[in-house]
Structure formats: C-alpha cells, structure tokens
Amino acid sequence: MKKIIFTLSLIFLIINAFANSSGKINGKVIDKKTGEELPGANIIIKGTTIGTISDLAGNFSLSNLEPGVYDISCSFISYKTVTIRNVVVKQGEEIFLNLKLLEKDLNLGEITITDKFERKTENSIIAIQKKTASLVNGISAQEMSINGDNNAAASLSKVTGISIDAGKYVYVRGLGDRYSKIELNGAEIPSLDPNRNSVQLDLFPNNIIDNMMVYKTFSPNLPASFTGGYVNIVTKDFPTKFTFQFSTSLGFNPQTNLNSNFITYKGGKLDFLGIDDGTRELPKIAQNGIPYRYQDDQKLDDISKSFNKTMTTTRQTSFFNHSHSFSLGNQVNFLGKPLGFIASLSYNRSYKYYNNGENGHYTLTTLNSPFLQKDLQLNDEKGTMNVLIGGILNLSYRLSKNNKISLNIIHNHCGNKQARYQEGWSLYHEVNFQTRTLQFSERSFSAAQLRGEHTFKSLSN
Incomplete structure (x- = not known):
C-alpha cells in the first residue's frame, strides 16, 4: 500500500513539474467594429505547425508552449489578417490576447449574368401557362420527340381540346377550321387551300419546331380574327454553341408496310421526293x-394518244414508314458581334392502305319509305404514299445586348400519291361497275421573316 501511494505521488510531482515548465496563450477573436464573436477563425504560431481555431464563442487556447518569443497570426474569411508580434511566453504563465479583426474591402469587377429561356422543354410550357392570364395549352419539342410524331398536325392532336380533320386542319373545342387562326412565330401565314381559312398543319415537320401554343380565350396581345382558337408555331432559335443532331426512325404497320399487295401505279422517277418529274x-x-x-x-x-398511257393500278411491296432529320447550328463572331445560325432538314415518307372497304350509294324512293334502296355497292381498296420534306434556315445577329435582328427562311414540300380501285354491282343500271383512281398532288409552303428585338432602357422605368 505504501508503495502505491509513493508511486502516485511521484507521478503527480512529475506532471506538475512539466506543467510549470510550459506556457499557455488564451484569447478571444471578435469583429473590431461590432464586437461580435467570430467562430472558426484560424490562429497559428508563425514559423511552426502549432495552431487552433476559435470556438462558437470566439475563444481559443494554445497550450504546452515552450518558453520563448512568438508571432501569433489570426485570419478569417472576408477579414484582414492580424499578426501580434513578439509575444513572450514564460514558464508556468498564461497570456490572454484579445484579437480584433477588420472586414476587407473587396473591389469586384463588373459581373454580367445572362440566361436564355428554353422554349422546347415541358417545364417551359408549364412556366408559360402559369404566367399567361388566358386559357392556354401547348406542346414542346421534347414531348413531340417522345410521342414520335412527324408533323405539327399529328402533335397537336395530343393537346387537350384539339382535334385534327383530314390529318391537316385544326379544330379547337369542336369549332371548324374557319374559326381558328394559325401563325408562325407570331406572324400570319396564308392557307394553301382557297376553300379553307387555316393552314394545313401537316406541312410543318417537327424537326423545325420548338413549341406550339394553343390559346382558347382572347387577350389584348392576340389577334382578333379568331373565335375558336389561336395556334402559334414557334420555330427553333440558334444555339449558343456548336450543335449537330441527326435522327432516324422506322415504323411498321402489318396491314400496310411490307405488303406485297400494296396498290399503287407507275409514276415518275421523283415520286419518292413528292415531286412530279413531268410524267403527269x-x-x-x-x-x-x-x-x-x-x-x-x-x-x-x-x-x-399524247396523254400518259398509265391508266390502271399495279401491285408492289411497300416499304417501312421512315423519317430522317438533321440540324446543324453554331454561333460565331462576325464584325465583332455574335452571329448565330441553325439549318435543319427533314424527310418523312409514310404509307396507308386498306382493302375490303365498302362504298354504297342509296336512294330514298318515297318520302315515307321505311328503308333506303341500294343503288350501288362497291368493294373499295386504296393505297396512299405521303412524302413531307421540310427545311429551315435561321440567322440571328446581335448588334448589342439590347438589339437583335433575325432572318427566318422556311420551305416545306408535301407530295401525295394515291391509287384506288372500286368494283361492284349497280342495281340501278344492272351492270358491273368498276372505277380506278390515280391521283397525285403537290403542296409547298415558303416563308421568309425578318424580325427585330429591341429593348429601350429609357422607356422601362
């Protein structure tokens, strides 16, 4: 027992002697102007690896220091570094330092933050709907790509309250196309059909479209020439960096594609482009x-004898529905100003076919007759090939950060080739009836728009 007490006493004496041979520096770090404690400040002894940081109350402590003269440095983010020189540490003594830091004066250069509002994503459509006072729906290029549609008419059919007649004419909330208005980038475009008011939407391939917005109610910023709906087609703008995109797709319908009995007729060499080479x-x-x-x-x-000798239908194997598109864009410096451009081209070819169709003609013999008299009953067969080619060139030149001019050139071409065969018995004439229809139609749309966007800061206040 005596040995244990002696050993503990000896250890205590050694520790006490060692503690009395070293010194200690305590202190506090505060803001010189406000007196606020600064937690997390770095305190180091210059020329050594000894250091610490201040706690939540700004306090710090450097222990077990050999007697000597030290330079104490204190630093903190956004504050000037303070150095206390020639701090004398004596054996067994504690020193208290009150470190007061001043904020740095940071002189930053001009910072310009620019951003571009993307209009081709689904989130952008939702943002437009939130900020618009009128009732509006829309579809973005992102959604059109997911749906796999190849033209504006097919894409708009997915929008609530929209229906498409004959695959090309828009009906809004059940009202016919003559009650609707369609514009391209906010500019009015004429209809290719003299009997229709609205534009044939199947002429616009999805590859050139950023979004389409459908307004179903009036607002002061919209034209007053519609009662059903207003559709604005927004084409692609130029990118801020080099972009190259290519896409291709194949579609298959077991009734139509790779059908060896597909009905058609011998046409011209350029039918695959939707262009007649003079054959017709x-x-x-x-x-x-x-x-x-x-x-x-x-x-x-x-x-x-001078007319084309092709007067009947033929049979051949139809190919897959297929579409291909590419776009190329970039932004370069021209005369010290940014010049942006985007060029896009698309090609789409699709087939439609049916057989075993029925086409009947009936007559009401008397006013009070309980049934219709069948005059003609025909078996119907029809094959259709549709080709759509679209191209766009968009040039934009930024004169300054508040002024930009743009030139938008669009050309779309559509070719439709149809072959139809009908056969049946005419009860009225009591003869066998046959009819063959060979049809080819071309439609094209070209537009050039020169636009300017100018912001006058003096008028914004």
Missing part, C-alpha cells in the same frame, strides 16, 4: 384547246 404534265398539243368531236378528228386523235 398536260401534253403541249392539248394546252391550246381541245376541238369538239367531228371538228378536227385527227387532232383529237393525236391529243388522245
């Missing part, structure tokens, strides 16, 4: 008028 042109001899019978039988015979 009116012969020159017939352009100056056709004589009556017996008036000039020889000329009438020559005119008849």
Whole structure:
C-alpha cells in the first residue's frame, strides 16, 4: 500500500513539474467594429505547425508552449489578417490576447449574368401557362420527340381540346377550321387551300419546331380574327454553341408496310421526293384547246394518244414508314458581334392502305319509305404514299445586348400519291361497275421573316 501511494505521488510531482515548465496563450477573436464573436477563425504560431481555431464563442487556447518569443497570426474569411508580434511566453504563465479583426474591402469587377429561356422543354410550357392570364395549352419539342410524331398536325392532336380533320386542319373545342387562326412565330401565314381559312398543319415537320401554343380565350396581345382558337408555331432559335443532331426512325404497320399487295401505279422517277418529274404534265398539243368531236378528228386523235398511257393500278411491296432529320447550328463572331445560325432538314415518307372497304350509294324512293334502296355497292381498296420534306434556315445577329435582328427562311414540300380501285354491282343500271383512281398532288409552303428585338432602357422605368 505504501508503495502505491509513493508511486502516485511521484507521478503527480512529475506532471506538475512539466506543467510549470510550459506556457499557455488564451484569447478571444471578435469583429473590431461590432464586437461580435467570430467562430472558426484560424490562429497559428508563425514559423511552426502549432495552431487552433476559435470556438462558437470566439475563444481559443494554445497550450504546452515552450518558453520563448512568438508571432501569433489570426485570419478569417472576408477579414484582414492580424499578426501580434513578439509575444513572450514564460514558464508556468498564461497570456490572454484579445484579437480584433477588420472586414476587407473587396473591389469586384463588373459581373454580367445572362440566361436564355428554353422554349422546347415541358417545364417551359408549364412556366408559360402559369404566367399567361388566358386559357392556354401547348406542346414542346421534347414531348413531340417522345410521342414520335412527324408533323405539327399529328402533335397537336395530343393537346387537350384539339382535334385534327383530314390529318391537316385544326379544330379547337369542336369549332371548324374557319374559326381558328394559325401563325408562325407570331406572324400570319396564308392557307394553301382557297376553300379553307387555316393552314394545313401537316406541312410543318417537327424537326423545325420548338413549341406550339394553343390559346382558347382572347387577350389584348392576340389577334382578333379568331373565335375558336389561336395556334402559334414557334420555330427553333440558334444555339449558343456548336450543335449537330441527326435522327432516324422506322415504323411498321402489318396491314400496310411490307405488303406485297400494296396498290399503287407507275409514276415518275421523283415520286419518292413528292415531286412530279413531268410524267403527269398536260401534253403541249392539248394546252391550246381541245376541238369538239367531228371538228378536227385527227387532232383529237393525236391529243388522245399524247396523254400518259398509265391508266390502271399495279401491285408492289411497300416499304417501312421512315423519317430522317438533321440540324446543324453554331454561333460565331462576325464584325465583332455574335452571329448565330441553325439549318435543319427533314424527310418523312409514310404509307396507308386498306382493302375490303365498302362504298354504297342509296336512294330514298318515297318520302315515307321505311328503308333506303341500294343503288350501288362497291368493294373499295386504296393505297396512299405521303412524302413531307421540310427545311429551315435561321440567322440571328446581335448588334448589342439590347438589339437583335433575325432572318427566318422556311420551305416545306408535301407530295401525295394515291391509287384506288372500286368494283361492284349497280342495281340501278344492272351492270358491273368498276372505277380506278390515280391521283397525285403537290403542296409547298415558303416563308421568309425578318424580325427585330429591341429593348429601350429609357422607356422601362
């Protein structure tokens, strides 16, 4: 027992002697102007690896220091570093330092933050809907890509309250196309059909579209020439950096594609582009008028022989529905100003086919007749090939941060080739009835828009 007490006493004496041989520096770090404690400040002894940080109350402590003269440095984010020189530490003594720091004067250069509002995402459509006072729906390029549609008409059919007639004309809330208005980038565009008010939307491939907004109620910033709905098609703007995109897709319908009995007819060499190569042109001899019978039988015979000899349908294997598109864009410096451009081209070719269709003609024989009399009953078969080619070139030149001019050039071309065969019995004439229809139509749309966007700061206050 005596040995244990002696050992503990010896250890205590050694520790006490060691503690009395070293010194200690305590202190507090505060803001010189406000007196606020600064937690997390770095305190180090210069020329050594000894250091510590201040606690939540700004206090710090440096223990077990050998007697000597030290330089104490204190630093903190956004404050000037303070150094206390020639701090004398004596054996067994404690020193208290009150470190007061001043904030730095930070001189920053001008910072300009610019951003571009993306209009091709679903989030951008939601943001537009939130900020618009009128009732509006829309569809973005992002959603159109997911749906796999190839033209504006097919994409708009997915919007609530919209229906598409004949695959090209828009109906808003059940009202016909003559009650609707369609614009391109806020500018009015004419209809290609003289009997229709609205534009044929199947002429616009999705590859050139950023978004389409459908307004179903009036507002002061919209034209007053619609009662059903207003559709604004917004085309792609130029990118801020080099971009290159290419996409291709194949579609298959077991009734239509790779069908060896697909009904068609022999056309021109450029039918795959939706362009007639002159095969269907009116012969020159017939352009100056056709004589009556017996008036000039020889000329009438020559005119008849000059027409295309293809008068019947043929069978061939149809290909897949397919579409291809690419776009190229960049921004370069021209005369010291940013010049942006984007060029886009798309090609789409699709097929439609049905057989075993029925086409009947009926007559109401008397006013009070309980049934309709069947005059003609035909079996119907039809094959259709549709080609859509679209291109866009968009140039934008920023004169200054508040002024920009843009040139938008669009050309779309659509070709439609149809072959139809109908056969049946005419009860009225009591004869077998046959009809063959060979049809080819071309439609094209070209537009050039020169726009300017200018911000006058003096008028914004």
